[in-house]
Amino acid sequence: MKKEFRDLLKERGRSELPAVLLASAECAPLSKTGGLADVVGTLPKALKKLGMDARVITPYHRVIKDKYADKVEHMFTFYARLGWRSEYVGIEKLVLDDMIVYLVDNEHYFGDKIYRGGDAELEQYAFFTRAVLDAIPNLDFRPEIIHCNDWHTAMIPMLGKTQYQGGMQEGLKYLLTIHNIAFQGKCGFDRVQDLLGVDSRYYTPEFMELDGCANFMKGGLVFADRINTVSPSYAEEIKMPYYAEGLQGILNARSAQLSGIINGIDKVVFNPSHDDNLPVRYDKGHLKGKALCKAALQEKMGLDIRPDVPLFAMVTRMTEQKGFDLVACVLDDLMNREDMQFMLLGTGDERFENFMRAAEYRYRGRLCSFIGYSEPLSHLVYAGADFLVMPSRFEPCGLSQMIAMRYGTLPIVRETGGLKDTVLPYNQFTGEGNGFSFANYDAWELRDAMRTAMDCYRKPEVMNGLIRSAMEADFGFDRSAEEYARLYLWML
Ligand code: ADP
Numbered sequence: 001m002k003k004e005f006r007d008l009l010k011e012r013g014r015s016e017l018p019a020v021l022l023a024s025a026e027c028a029p030l031s032k033t034g035g036l037a038d039v040v041g042t043l044p045k046a047l048k049k050l051g052m053d054a055r056v057i058t059p060y061h062r063v064i065k066d067k068y069a070d071k072v073e074h075m076f077t078f079y080a081r082l083g084w085r086s087e088y089v090g091i092e093k094l095v096l097d098d099m100i101v102y103l104v105d106n107e108h109y110f111g112d113k114i115y116r117g118g119d120a121e122l123e124q125y126a127f128f129t130r131a132v133l134d135a136i137p138n139l140d141f142r143p144e145i146i147h148c149n150d151w152h153t154a155m156i157p158m159l160g161k162t163q164y165q166g167g168m169q170e171g172l173k174y175l176l177t178i179h180n181i182a183f184q185g186k187c188g189f190d191r192v193q194d195l196l197g198v199d200s201r202y203y204t205p206e207f208m209e210l211d212g213c214a215n216f217m218k219g220g221l222v223f224a225d226r227i228n229t230v231s232p233s234y235a236e237e238i239k240m241p242y243y244a245e246g247l248q249g250i251l252n253a254r255s256a257q258l259s260g261i262i263n264g265i266d267k268v269v270f271n272p273s274h275d276d277n278l279p280v281r282y283d284k285g286h287l288k289g290k291a292l293c294k295a296a297l298q299e300k301m302g303l304d305i306r307p308d309v310p311l312f313a314m315v316t317r318m319t320e321q322k323g324f325d326l327v328a329c330v331l332d333d334l335m336n337r338e339d340m341q342f343m344l345l346g347t348g349d350e351r352f353e354n355f356m357r358a359a360e361y362r363y364r365g366r367l368c369s370f371i372g373y374s375e376p377l378s379h380l381v382y383a384g385a386d387f388l389v390m391p392s393r394f395e396p397c398g399l400s401q402m403i404a405m406r407y408g409t410l411p412i413v414r415e416t417g418g419l420k421d422t423v424l425p426y427n428q429f430t431g432e433g434n435g436f437s438f439a440n441y442d443a444w445e446l447r448d449a450m451r452t453a454m455d456c457y458r459k460p461e462v463m464n465g466l467i468r469s470a471m472e473a474d475f476g477f478d479r480s481a482e483e484y485a486r487l488y489l490w491m492l
Helices: 003-011 035-049 062-071 118-138 155-163 189-196 216-223 232-237 248-253 288-301 324-337 350-362 375-384 400-406 417-422 443-457 460-472 477-491
Strands: 020-023 054-059 073-082 085-096 099-105 145-149 173-178 213-215 226-229 258-260 311-318 341-348 367-371 387-390 410-414 436-438
Touching: 003 477, 020 035, 020 118, 035 054, 035 099, 035 145, 035 477, 054 118, 062 085, 073 118, 085 118, 099 118, 118 155, 118 189, 145 155, 145 477, 155 173, 155 216, 173 216, 173 477, 189 213, 213 216, 216 248, 226 232, 226 477, 232 258, 232 417, 288 311, 288 341, 288 375, 311 324, 311 375, 324 341, 324 350, 324 443, 341 350, 341 375, 350 367, 375 400, 387 400, 387 443, 400 410, 400 417, 400 460, 410 417, 410 443, 410 460, 436 443, 443 460
Parallel strands: 020 054, 020 145, 054 099, 145 173, 173 226, 226 258, 311 341, 311 387, 341 367, 387 410, 410 436
Antiparallel strands: 073 085, 085 099
């Protein structure tokens, strides 16, 4: 164990790091729709390396059953109260790559869809909340901290502290991590009262009421012992109305308990020197392979095969959040004036997809898009492009910029959330940096940042220095796990 943790334990009069149970709607590789699953699936393994027992509790979704049914061990069964009903709960245990996962089984609530949407989703996760809290005393594990994630598990702290006095749940500490503040779990209070038996005294602005609705996320933010989000800058931003989606009041009130921890990326999956998706592998000392990847990418995408032209790329969901409207605003200006190539791998908003299809027609051989989702192609893009454009309106953490840097592709980002915390902008006086950035959500600022990148592209010694420092940056998950371990310790 690291000396720092030994000292922290001594200060607290303990000999062991705390036992933690992570509660989440999804957990990679078992079930995944987004980055939340990656964090929950990676964190326990990284914590284990620090000597910590962290386990996961997640629904036994159909996708998990289909693949892992013969590997799970049945533990126990009980019935949970949900409104006037008693609902079956089966607790199964799965040991996977050094990680212990408890699966909450109920065929009715956890079938084909991880998220059912609307009112059905609310009931699905109200059930999960109740099942988790009722299961805790009978697990073969004594957690001291319950680490909840997003609104789906945000009611666990509130119910744990208001409905389980005298039980084994009393004294548990709760951490709530915000991965996406836009989704909050809102409904009429009668629904929460019906499903979870919440007392009407909690339906006030001090507790879970917001804008005339009961709000699961707000309930969690009020009752959790600590709150964190996935980057320090985003933890600051969500205290402001522009980013907070209505929750700025409670987040300001609890700012002393709010912090940010950057997610990491999987350094094994994203590794240019061992990536099977690339025609040629490379590392920071041998960048010839990167040039060959660029030629392969240009060929695959129907771009002119030219080593001397800067290739800008985007790998993204095409939504409002990702700032594609800024790109759409300046792309023609740039394409008409500069000798450059641009490509996009993404899918989402139809008007952005159509914009790209039309632009492709105007700039044949210099601009192209792959509208869709392709993991193997994304690896080739990260390796073959020179610059990754990521002008997000907001970005809680962002993984693409970290992956790009690992492949020596320099990110061009707006200074927001995790982008601000991971990209060190190029300083023309010292030569330092690992990417480029701009401050305001403004298309002309993006254009200027792309032009600065093109200037650097023409100066090989500057470009090589930036690529080297991008590839040397450490975005592995071990660093995040240490910060979580520190946070857990502070909670005790
Ligand atoms: P978000 O989770 O908000 O979409 P992140 O940057 O945190 O953004 O993570 C996005 C992840 O999804 C990255 O690993 C990126 O490579 C991947 N991704 C996004 N769009 C595509 C796509 N069209 N094809 C393949 N991978 C994609």
